[in-house]
Amino acid sequence: MTLLAFDGVTKHYGEELVLDAVSFELDRSEVEVIIGPSGSGKSTLLRCVNRLAEVDNGTIRFDGEPIGDTDADELRRQVGMVFQDFNLFAHRTALGNVTLGLRRVRGFSKEEARERARRELEQVGLGAQLDSYPAELSGGQKQRVGIARALAMDPELLLFDEPTSALDPELIGEVLAVMRELADDGMTMLCVTHELGFARSVADRLTFLEAGAIVERGDPERLFTDPRSDRTAEYLSRLTGEY
Amino acid sequence: MSKVPESGTSAGRAGTSAVGELPTARQALLAGLGVLFWGWLIVRWSYDRLVAPSVNVTDREPFVPAGPLEGVADALSTVATDLGALGTPIGWLAWAFETAALGVRNLPALAEGALITVQLTVVSILCGLVIAVPLAVARVYGGPVTRWTALAYTELIRGTPLLAQLFVLWFGLSLGPPVRGLPGVGGPLPSAAVVVAMIGFTINSSAYQSEYIRSALTGVDAGQLTAARAIGLGKLAGIRHVVLPQALRFAIPGWTNEFIYLIKYSSLAAFITVPELFRRARDIGADTFRFTDIYAVIAVFYLAFVLTTAAAMRHFEDRTAIPGLN
CATH class of the missing domain: 1.20.5 (Single alpha-helices involved in coiled-coils or other helix-helix interfaces)
Structure with missing residues (x-):
C-alpha cells in the first residue's frame, strides 16, 4: 500500500536547482531514512510533502491524491512534522504545545484536549513535565514534546527533519528511542537524519540524496555493505569514520 | 532560532521578579504617595457626582x-x-x-480636568491597540496591497503633527455636530469634543503602537509560525494563537512608552475645547495671571500619571512573563 509517492519532483530556489526529478514510493508503516550532505535538498524534500514548500514540476501523491489537489491545512493535519530546532511554541507549556492543535485544528473541547495531550506526553515519557515551559526543558525533552505535538494530530505520516542534530550527544538516545517505538507501532516515517545506527536498525529504506537527486536507494544493510555507487560508498564511509 | 538560551537550566526572569520581596523605602514612599493621590482623585470624583452634582466646577470647595x-x-x-x-x-x-x-x-477643578485626561488616554490607547494589532500584522504578513495600505496609513499619521490631525477632525471635518447627535454623547458618554479628541488620539496612537508591535512581530522566530502551520493551523490562526501572544509580550516596554507619551499629548485636546487638565490649568492661569504656578501644579499631576502607568505596566509585564521568553 503506497502512502507517499514522488514522481519526477523538481524544485528551484531562484536559479538554484534543489530537487532534481526525484521519484520514489513509500509504503504504509515503512520507515525511510534520507541521508546526504548539507545543501543536498533533504529538508526541502520533506517540506514539499506537507507543502511548506511548493514543487515546480512533477507530482507528489499522498494516499493516492496529488497533494496539490487537497487543502494544505487538511494535508498538514495528516502529515506531522518534527523540526531540528524543535520550534516549540515558546509561550506555552509542554501541555499547551500539544493542546493547541487539538483545540484549534481538531476541535477538541478544553477537557478532551488536556486529557489527550497528557496521554501523548506520558507516552513520550514527559508525564512529569506537563506544566514546564520550553525554556525549562532539556533539548531531548523539547524534541519529545515536539513529537507528542505532532502525534496528537493522529497523522498518517511523520516527517522528521534532523530531529537529533541540535541535541547534545547524550540526549540523542532518548529521542531515537521514541522514534524506534513509533516505528515498531507501525507509524509511517520519513526521516532526514545522520544517525546511521538508527537507519541501519530501524529503517526499511535508505536513500542517499546529493545535489537534489537520488544517488542510490534501497535496503539500508545493502547500502552499507554493498553500495552500487562509489559516491554512496565514499559518503557512508566518511559518516561512519571508516576512511 | 529561538531567543531561548540553549542551556536548559535557564529559569528565565520569573525567578528575578520583585514579587514576594520586601519593598524598599523608596518603593514604599512612592506607593504611599500613589495611594494618597489616587485615593483623593477617586473620592473627589465620586463626591462631586454623588454628593454635590449640581455645584459648578469652579465653585467647588477643596x-x-x-x-x-x-x-x-x-x-x-x-x-x-x-x-x-x-x-x-x-x-x-x-x-x-x-x-x-x-x-x-483649584483642586476640585483640576480633578475634573484630570478625569477627562484619564478618560482620553485610557480609551485612546486601548482603541488604538485594537487598530494597531491588525495594522502591524498587515505590515509583516500582508500581501503587497495590505502591506502598502498599512504602511501609507502609518507614515501619514506619524508624519503629520498631532495637533494638525485634531484640527482636521474638529475644524476641517467639523465632526463636533454629528458626534453631538450620537446617542449618549454628552449624557452617559463624554461630550462631543472629548469624543472627537478620543478619535484623533486613537488614530494617532494606533500608528505609533503598530510600529512597536510590528518590530515585536519580526522578533518572533519564523519557526514558530512554521510549526503552527505544520500542525494544520491556517496562517491567521497561527499568527493569532502562536505569534501574537509572544510578540505582544515583547512589545510591552515600547507600548508603555507610547502610553506615557499619550498621557502628555492628551493636553493637545485643550486646543479643540476639551476641558482636560491642561485647559483647566490654562483657564485658572487666565483668571489669576499665574500661568507658571498653575502649570507647575499640573506638572505634578502628569508626573503622577506617568509614574503610575510605568509601575502598573512593569507589574503587568512581570505577571505575564513566561520563562525564557523575553
Whole structure:
C-alpha cells in the first residue's frame, strides 16, 4: 500500500536547482531514512510533502491524491512534522504545545484536549513535565514534546527533519528511542537524519540524496555493505569514520 | 532560532521578579504617595457626582483649606523681604507655598480636568491597540496591497503633527455636530469634543503602537509560525494563537512608552475645547495671571500619571512573563 509517492519532483530556489526529478514510493508503516550532505535538498524534500514548500514540476501523491489537489491545512493535519530546532511554541507549556492543535485544528473541547495531550506526553515519557515551559526543558525533552505535538494530530505520516542534530550527544538516545517505538507501532516515517545506527536498525529504506537527486536507494544493510555507487560508498564511509 | 538560551537550566526572569520581596523605602514612599493621590482623585470624583452634582466646577470647595498654606507663604515672604538679598532662598520657599495654596484652591477643578485626561488616554490607547494589532500584522504578513495600505496609513499619521490631525477632525471635518447627535454623547458618554479628541488620539496612537508591535512581530522566530502551520493551523490562526501572544509580550516596554507619551499629548485636546487638565490649568492661569504656578501644579499631576502607568505596566509585564521568553 503506497502512502507517499514522488514522481519526477523538481524544485528551484531562484536559479538554484534543489530537487532534481526525484521519484520514489513509500509504503504504509515503512520507515525511510534520507541521508546526504548539507545543501543536498533533504529538508526541502520533506517540506514539499506537507507543502511548506511548493514543487515546480512533477507530482507528489499522498494516499493516492496529488497533494496539490487537497487543502494544505487538511494535508498538514495528516502529515506531522518534527523540526531540528524543535520550534516549540515558546509561550506555552509542554501541555499547551500539544493542546493547541487539538483545540484549534481538531476541535477538541478544553477537557478532551488536556486529557489527550497528557496521554501523548506520558507516552513520550514527559508525564512529569506537563506544566514546564520550553525554556525549562532539556533539548531531548523539547524534541519529545515536539513529537507528542505532532502525534496528537493522529497523522498518517511523520516527517522528521534532523530531529537529533541540535541535541547534545547524550540526549540523542532518548529521542531515537521514541522514534524506534513509533516505528515498531507501525507509524509511517520519513526521516532526514545522520544517525546511521538508527537507519541501519530501524529503517526499511535508505536513500542517499546529493545535489537534489537520488544517488542510490534501497535496503539500508545493502547500502552499507554493498553500495552500487562509489559516491554512496565514499559518503557512508566518511559518516561512519571508516576512511 | 529561538531567543531561548540553549542551556536548559535557564529559569528565565520569573525567578528575578520583585514579587514576594520586601519593598524598599523608596518603593514604599512612592506607593504611599500613589495611594494618597489616587485615593483623593477617586473620592473627589465620586463626591462631586454623588454628593454635590449640581455645584459648578469652579465653585467647588477643596477638601482641605488653602488658608494655612497662604499664611505660611505670607510669613515667609515677610521674612524674605526683611532679610533683603540674603532672603532670596526664603523667597523661593514662599513661592512654593503660594503655588501649593493656588493648587489646593483649584483642586476640585483640576480633578475634573484630570478625569477627562484619564478618560482620553485610557480609551485612546486601548482603541488604538485594537487598530494597531491588525495594522502591524498587515505590515509583516500582508500581501503587497495590505502591506502598502498599512504602511501609507502609518507614515501619514506619524508624519503629520498631532495637533494638525485634531484640527482636521474638529475644524476641517467639523465632526463636533454629528458626534453631538450620537446617542449618549454628552449624557452617559463624554461630550462631543472629548469624543472627537478620543478619535484623533486613537488614530494617532494606533500608528505609533503598530510600529512597536510590528518590530515585536519580526522578533518572533519564523519557526514558530512554521510549526503552527505544520500542525494544520491556517496562517491567521497561527499568527493569532502562536505569534501574537509572544510578540505582544515583547512589545510591552515600547507600548508603555507610547502610553506615557499619550498621557502628555492628551493636553493637545485643550486646543479643540476639551476641558482636560491642561485647559483647566490654562483657564485658572487666565483668571489669576499665574500661568507658571498653575502649570507647575499640573506638572505634578502628569508626573503622577506617568509614574503610575510605568509601575502598573512593569507589574503587568512581570505577571505575564513566561520563562525564557523575553
